[in-house]
Amino acid sequence: MVRISKDPDERKSEIIETAYNLFMTNGFEETAVSDIVKAIGVAQGTFYYYFKSKEEILDAVINRIINEILGKIDDVIKDPAMNAIQKFITTIDVLLKYAIGTESLANYVHMEKNAQMHQRFAGCITSHLVPEFAQIIEQGNREGLFNTSYPEETAHFVLFGLSALHDELSKLIYDDQEQRKKLLALDEIITRCLGAKKGSLKFLDLGGKPDE
Amino acid sequence: MVRISKDPDERKSEIIETAYNLFMTNGFEETAVSDIVKAIGVAQGTFYYYFKSKEEILDAVINRIINEILGKIDDVIKDPAMNAIQKFITTIDVLLKYAIGTESLANYVHMEKNAQMHQRFAGCITSHLVPEFAQIIEQGNREGLFNTSYPEETAHFVLFGLSALHDELSKLIYDDQEQRKKLLALDEIITRCLGAKKGSLKFLDLGGKPDE
Amino acid sequence: MVRISKDPDERKSEIIETAYNLFMTNGFEETAVSDIVKAIGVAQGTFYYYFKSKEEILDAVINRIINEILGKIDDVIKDPAMNAIQKFITTIDVLLKYAIGTESLANYVHMEKNAQMHQRFAGCITSHLVPEFAQIIEQGNREGLFNTSYPEETAHFVLFGLSALHDELSKLIYDDQEQRKKLLALDEIITRCLGAKKGSLKFLDLGGKPDE
Amino acid sequence: MVRISKDPDERKSEIIETAYNLFMTNGFEETAVSDIVKAIGVAQGTFYYYFKSKEEILDAVINRIINEILGKIDDVIKDPAMNAIQKFITTIDVLLKYAIGTESLANYVHMEKNAQMHQRFAGCITSHLVPEFAQIIEQGNREGLFNTSYPEETAHFVLFGLSALHDELSKLIYDDQEQRKKLLALDEIITRCLGAKKGSLKFLDLGGKPDE
DNA sequence: CATGAATGAGTATTCATTCAT
DNA sequence: TATGAATGAATACTCATTCAT
Numbered sequence A, B, C, D: 001m002v003r004i005s006k007d008p009d010e011r012k013s014e015i016i017e018t019a020y021n022l023f024m025t026n027g028f029e030e031t032a033v034s035d036i037v038k039a040i041g042v043a044q045g046t047f048y049y050y051f052k053s054k055e056e057i058l059d060a061v062i063n064r065i066i067n068e069i070l071g072k073i074d075d076v077i078k079d080p081a082m083n084a085i086q087k088f089i090t091t092i093d094v095l096l097k098y099a100i101g102t103e104s105l106a107n108y109v110h111m112e113k114n115a116q117m118h119q120r121f122a123g124c125i126t127s128h129l130v131p132e133f134a135q136i137i138e139q140g141n142r143e144g145l146f147n148t149s150y151p152e153e154t155a156h157f158v159l160f161g162l163s164a165l166h167d168e169l170s171k172l173i174y175d176d177q178e179q180r181k182k183l184l185a186l187d188e189i190i191t192r193c194l195g196a197k198k199g200s201l202k203f204l205d206l207g208g209k210p211d212e
Numbered sequence E: 001c002a003t004g005a006a007t008g009a010g011t012a013t014t015c016a017t018t019c020a021t
Numbered sequence F: 001t002a003t004g005a006a007t008g009a010a011t012a013c014t015c016a017t018t019c020a021t
Helices: A008-026 A033-040 A044-050 A054-078 A084-103 A111-143 A151-171 A176-194 B008-026 B033-040 B044-050 B054-078 B084-103 B106-142 B151-171 B176-194 C008-026 C033-040 C044-050 C054-078 C084-103 C111-143 C151-171 C176-194 D008-026 D033-040 D044-050 D054-078 D084-103 D106-142 D151-171 D176-194
Strands: none
Touching (some): A008 A033, A008 A044, A008 A054, A054 A084, A054 A111, A111 A151, A111 B106, A151 B151, A151 B176, A176 B176, B008 B033, B008 B044, B054 B106, B084 B151, B151 B176, C008 C033, C008 C044, C008 C054, C033 C044, C054 C084, C084 C151, C111 C151, C151 C176, C151 D151, C176 D151, C176 D176, D008 D054, D054 D084, D084 D151, D106 D151, D151 D176
C-alpha cells in the first residue's frame, strides 16, 4: 500500500477521532484495534506507533471529550456577568446537550457493551465536574440565591441525579408529555436541593436539540 | 477424578455462589468459566449442565442478589407499623449495608473491569427499586411527613444520588470525620428533596457494618 | 422422573425410530445423543444401555432401512410370474418411491450435514443392491430381453446413474416438463445400457408419490 | 519463536497445500486448524490472517483442485484437432488419473470421515463438469460418432457411473485381472450409452499411473 | 432396566501486540 | 514514520461417554 506520511499530530488526531466514533457506535470492547486502522486506512503498526496500547487510546478519547466539555463550562463559570442560577442552568444545558448529542439513540443499543467506557467517563465527571459545580453553588450561596450547607456534596448528588434523569429523558425522546413531566420534576427537586427560591429554576426549555 | 454427585439445587447454588465471589473479586469479563469450575473442583461440562452460557450465570448471580435485597425491602414496605420516614431510613439502611458488605474494598480495584455487571445491576435497581421507593414516598405524602409532587422521579433521583454517596462513602471507609460530613450532607439534601420537616431524617447511624 | 420400563425390543425400536427421524431432519452429525433421548423422554444413560456408541445407532438405523428395501426387492426378484423387464422397472420403482418418500425436500437443506450418512448408505447400496440387480439383468439376458456382457458392472453403473437422476428429479419436483425430459432420457440411456429393445422400458410413470 | 515472513501468496498457497494433504489423509472434520498450522510451523493466528474460517479453507482447497482439473479439460475441449471420441477418452483419462493420483489408498481408510468434502466435491463436479461433457457429446453427435437424444442427461449419467467405476477400480488397484474386466465392461456400457459404433471406445489403457 | 449428574478432552476463533523490513 | 505479516495466549462451548445410585 502507498505510504502516506502525515504530520504526527494530525495523524494522532485522526486516530482519536476515528476511535471515538467507533467506540460510540460499537462500544469500546467491541471495537478492535484493527477496526480503527482499517477505518483510517493505515497499517496495524501505525496505531502502535502513536499509542502504546488500546487502553491508552481510550484515555485519549475520553480526555478529549472531557476537555471539550470542561472548556465550555469554564467559560460559563468565569463569566462575571452571570449570576449563579444562570450559570447553573447554562452548565446543565451544556451537559445535556452534549450528552444528548453524542449518546442518544444509537448507543443505547450498545450501552451494555459500552459499560467500561461509561464508567471511566463517570469517574472523570466526578473528579472534574463536581468541583466546578460546587463553585457555582457556592457563588449562589453568596448571592443569596441558593442556600446549601454542603455545596460539594450537593453538587455530587445533583450531578448523579441528573445522569439518571438524562437516561430517562433519552428513552422518552419521542414522548413529549412524559419528558415535560420529568423536567418539571427536576425543577422541583433541584430547586429544593439547592435551597433556591421556588420558581427560580426552570429546566423546561433545556435538553433540546444539540446546537451543532 | 472422583465423581461427586450432589443435589442439583445445591450444586447450582454452589456455582452461583462461587461465580459471585469471583465476579466480585476479579470482575465478570476477567473471570473465565474455567476459573469458576476450577474453584469448585468440577469439570467444565458441569458448568454447562447447569447454565447454557456465561451470560446466563451473570443473570443468575444478579437475580440472586436483587431478590435478596428486594425480599428485605418488601418486608419493610409491608410493615403496617412503620411510618414513611422509618421505612425510608430502614430501606436505605438495607441498601447501604448490603452495598458495603458486598462491594467494599477489593472490587474498587477492579471496578472498571466490572463495569458490565454494574450496568446490569443499575438497570435492575432502576426497574425494581424505584417503584418501591416511590411507594414509600407516596405513603409519606399521605402521612404529611413528606411533600413531593413527583414521587417516582424523586425516588429515582434520590436513589442515584445515593449511589454517588455510596461510592464516596466506600472510599472514605477509614475516615470517620469525612464520612460524618457526607452523612450530614445527605440528611439535608434528602430532607429537602422529600419536602420533609427539617431534622426528621437522620442518616448518621446508617451505613454501619453489615450485620451478617 | 418417573421410570417407565418397557420391553427391551420395543425400547430399542423406539430409539432407532427416533434417531432415524432426527438424522433425516437434522443430519447425523448435527444430532446429539442428548437430542435423541430428549425426544423420547428417557435418560442419557438409557441410550447407552442399548447402544455402545453413537456410531452403533447409525448402523442400526441404516440397517433397518436397507432391510426394509431389500425385503421389498426380494419379493420382486423371487416372483416367478414376472419377466426381467417387469422386475427391473418394479425394482427401480421401489427405490425411487422409497428415496422420494424419505429424502425429498427437507433434507436437501441438510445434505451437506448428512454426508456421512449418505456415504454409509451408498456403501450398503453397492454391496447389497448391486448383486440383486445383477440377478435381474442376468434373467433378462436369459429371457432374450436384455443383452449385456457384464451384468454386475452394468447393474452398478445403472444404479449410480440412477442416484444422479434421483438427485436431479428431487430438485425438479415442481417442474413436470423437465422431469418428463429426465425420465425420457432415462428410458433411452438404460435401454441402451441393458441392450434392451427400443421402447421396451418405460419410466415415465415412475417416481410418483410414495404409497405409504 | 522465530518469525518468518513470506510473500502472502506463497504463504496462502502453503496453507492450502498443507490443508489439502491433511484433509486427504485424515479427513476434513478430523483435521483441526491447529493441525494445519502445526504442520507448517506457524502460529494459529497466521491461519486466520489468511482465512476467515475453517469452512473458507475447505472452499479454497476444493476450488484449487477443481480449477486444476477444469483447466486441463478445457484445453482438451478447445482443441480443434480432436474428434469427439478422442476428447471423450482423453477427458476421462484426465479424471481417472487425477482421481487415482489424489485419492487412492490412504483416504479410503478415512473416506467416511471425508464425506462432507466428497459431497461438496460431487456438487462441483456436477455443476462444472457435466456441461463440458455434454459439449463433447454434442460434438460427437454432429460428427456422427455418437447418437444420443439427451446429451446433458447422458453426460450426467455417465459421469456418475464413472464415479462408481472409479471407486471400484481404486479398490482393485492390485488386481489386474479384475480391473481389466471392469474396463472392458465400461467400454461396452459407455459405447452403448453414447450410441457409438461398437469398438470405437477403448478404456483399457486408461486409469494408469498418474503422470506427475 | 433406568436415571441423570458429572466428566473432560477437544476446537474454532479473536485480538492486542510485536517486529523485521 | 509506516508497513502488515506473524504471534500466541486466552476462552466459551459441545458432546460422547461414564458411573454411582
